[in-house]
Amino acid sequence: MKTRVLRLAMVFALTAVVVWGSWYTEFGLGQGEEEVVSVEAAAQEPIGLPVLMYHSINSWEKKAGDYVITPEALRSDLLWLKEEGYQTVVVQDLIDYVETGAPLPEKPVMITFDDGYYNNYLNAFPILQELQMKAVISIIISETDKYSQLDENRENYSHLTWEQVNEMMDSGLIEFQSHSYSLHKNRGSGRKGIGKKRGESTEEYQQAIREDVEKGQQRFVEMTGYAPTAFTYPFGAVSEDSYPVLEELGFRATLDAQGKLFHITRDPACLRRIPRYNRPWGTTAQKIIEKAMK
Numbered sequence: 001m002k003t004r005v006l007r008l009a010m011v012f013a014l015t016a017v018v019v020w021g022s023w024y025t026e027f028g029l030g031q032g033e034e035e036v037v038s039v040e041a042a043a044q045e046p047i048g049l050p051v052l053m054y055h056s057i058n059s060w061e062k063k064a065g066d067y068v069i070t071p072e073a074l075r076s077d078l079l080w081l082k083e084e085g086y087q088t089v090v091v092q093d094l095i096d097y098v099e100t101g102a103p104l105p106e107k108p109v110m111i112t113f114d115d116g117y118y119n120n121y122l123n124a125f126p127i128l129q130e131l132q133m134k135a136v137i138s139i140i141i142s143e144t145d146k147y148s149q150l151d152e153n154r155e156n157y158s159h160l161t162w163e164q165v166n167e168m169m170d171s172g173l174i175e176f177q178s179h180s181y182s183l184h185k186n187r188g189s190g191r192k193g194i195g196k197k198r199g200e201s202t203e204e205y206q207q208a209i210r211e212d213v214e215k216g217q218q219r220f221v222e223m224t225g226y227a228p229t230a231f232t233y234p235f236g237a238v239s240e241d242s243y244p245v246l247e248e249l250g251f252r253a254t255l256d257a258q259g260k261l262f263h264i265t266r267d268p269a270c271l272r273r274i275p276r277y278n279r280p281w282g283t284t285a286q287k288i289i290e291k292a293m294k
C-alpha cells in the first residue's frame, strides 16, 4: 500500500513537471523543456549491470578450468570490484528496483555461483564475509538433500548441506536460488536441464518441469523457511514454455548465461533470462567487466 502511494506521488510529481514544462515552453521560455526530458530519461534509462557467474572455488589449482577457479583468483576479482567502487546486489535488490522503485547502488554488480558446491562454503564464503560482499548461490536441491544425508565435505566435488545453506543465509550476505530439484542431473534422459525434449508436447513438458521445480521449492521452504525467487537455468537450456510454469511457482526472475551485459529497467520482463558472464580460469573479473562496460 505504502509503495503504491509512493508511486502515485512520483507519477503526480513527474506529471506536474511535464505540465509545467510544456506550459513554460509554450510561452516561449524554452529552458524548462530540456529539464523535463532529462527527468524522464533518468527514470527510464536502462542501467548496465554486470553479472558474473562462478561455479567451483577449489584451492587445488590443477582442477582449474572453465568452471573452476582458485580462492585466490576469486579474492582478487572481488578486491578489484571493491577498489573500483562496485557494490554487490542480489536478485531481491533487482526485484525491488523493478517492482517498488527502490534505488540501486551507483555501480551495481551481481556475483553468482551455480550448482551449490561445498567449496563455496569452504572457500568463497569467508572471502565474502571478510570483504562484506553479497552473492547469489543457485543450488541443485537434490544434491543438497543428498549431501545433507552423506555429510561428506570434499572440496573437489561435495555439495552444500542444508545446515551450511542456513548458516550462509543467516549471515545476510548470501541469497539462495533454485537450479532445479534434480533436472540438472538427468543426463541420458533426452532432456538438457529443464529444456524441452524433442517431440514433447507443451503440456507434457510443462508437467515434467513443474513436478521437479515445485519439489525443489517445497524442499527449500521445509529446510529454510524461504522460497527462492529466481530460477537459474541449468546449462542455459531455455524453453519459452517454461515461463508460465516458473511464474506460477513464484519465480520473479530467471538467470541465464549468454555472456552479455544485463540492462535493468523498470519493466518486470527485464528480469527474464538475466544474462551473465562466465568467469573461467585464466582471465579476471576486471578484463570481463572493463570489456562489458565499454
Ligand SMILES: [Zn+2]
Residues within 6 Å of the ligand: 114, 115, 179, 184, 234, 235
Ligand atoms: Zn549448473
